[in-house]
Amino acid sequence: MSSLFTPLALRAVTLPNRIALAPMCQYTAGPDGLPTDWHLVHLGTRAVGGAGLVMTEATAVLPEGRISPQDTGLWSGRHVDAWRPVTRFLAAHGAVPVVQLAHAGFKASTYRPWDPRRGGVPDAEGGWVPVGPTDEPFVPEYRVPTALDEAGIAAVIEAFGAAAARAVEAGFAAVEVHAAHGYLLHEFLSPLTNHRTDGWGGDRAGRMRLTLEVARAVRAAVGADVPVLARISATDWVEGGWTVDDSVALATELAAAGVDLVDCSSGGASPNANVPVGRGYQVPLAARVRREARVATGAVGLIVEPEQAEAIIAEGEADLVLLGRELLRNPYWPLQAAAKLGADASWPDQYLRAA
DSSP states (O other), X not given: OOSTTSOEEETTEEESSSEEEOOOOOOOOOGGGOOOHHHHHHXXXXXXXXXXXXXXXXXXXXXXXXXXXXXXXXXXXXXXXXXXXXXHHHHHTTOEEEEEEEOOGGGOSBOOTTSSOOXXXXXXXXXXXXXXXXXXXXXXXXXXXXXXXHHHHHHHXXXXXXXXXXXXXXXXXXXXXXXXXXXXXXXXXXXXXXXXXXXXXXXXXXXXXXXXXXXXXXXXXXXXXXXXXEEEESOOSSTTSOOHHHHHHHHHHHHHTTOOEEXXXXXXXXXXXXXXXXXXXXXXXXXXXXXXXXXXXXXXXXXXXXXXXXXXXXXXXXXXXXXSHHHHHOTTHHHHHHHHHTOOOOOOGGGGGGO
């Protein structure tokens, strides 16, 4: 029996296998962060292709939480209505639909990657003033953020909870809190970016406070049966930054706050990180967090071969593998992996001639 194709139970939800579509920004939302036909086809194709969990891109909880003006959101009832056809299609084709809730912090209001322009988007082109732990920008060419005060922090926590409730209303079976890649929650976690001296900064407990408050708000909003995931950058890859030791401590607290699985990525808080990119380079991060924090984890980062993914699950390094680029290249990777590993997989009737 293939470990990769063993179901995974998280609260009242059971994934049919351990393969997930990683959250990847598409920068193709319509006005006001509404998903479009692109999102239906992009996400729906991966469900048809056999992924057990299909996750949206970073979906902003507030308008100013978008990375770019073309990012999706979930801050109103209009977004609920726009996401419903997507979640309905995903569930109908056997995948568990999950939304990643996010706030870009000081990385907000930037041009999308393929735009020849770089840096912050000005107000005249649909941009806005971002927020962050302090008024320091990520890099000089980004917009200068406004430092969040107590009221602003309270509004962010409330927005995550409200968006989580809307996610359930929109048909998502689980939610993920995005606390990685140098976005707002990670900005508060990392000593590289959080230079506050109040109760939201200082020592590790102060820097973890916002992420934990958000996790508690999301758990309260979705109820006891809906799984809550959290994506973290398990290390900043920079001396003096956030470390794997810190991540073990955070994951332990996240589990106590009601988080069911910690999705372990890395980096993003510093443009000067020295990241040892290579095949499966982040898997040891997920393995250590799983072992020491005693919480389910997801592994991500250049996982490309079925045998590689199978070994990660079989050897207990993680409970879930999240594929990004590989599922962009090949939406039917899960179906082909099942054939290679001798596992059962349900091809859509319409595609049986290709099975």
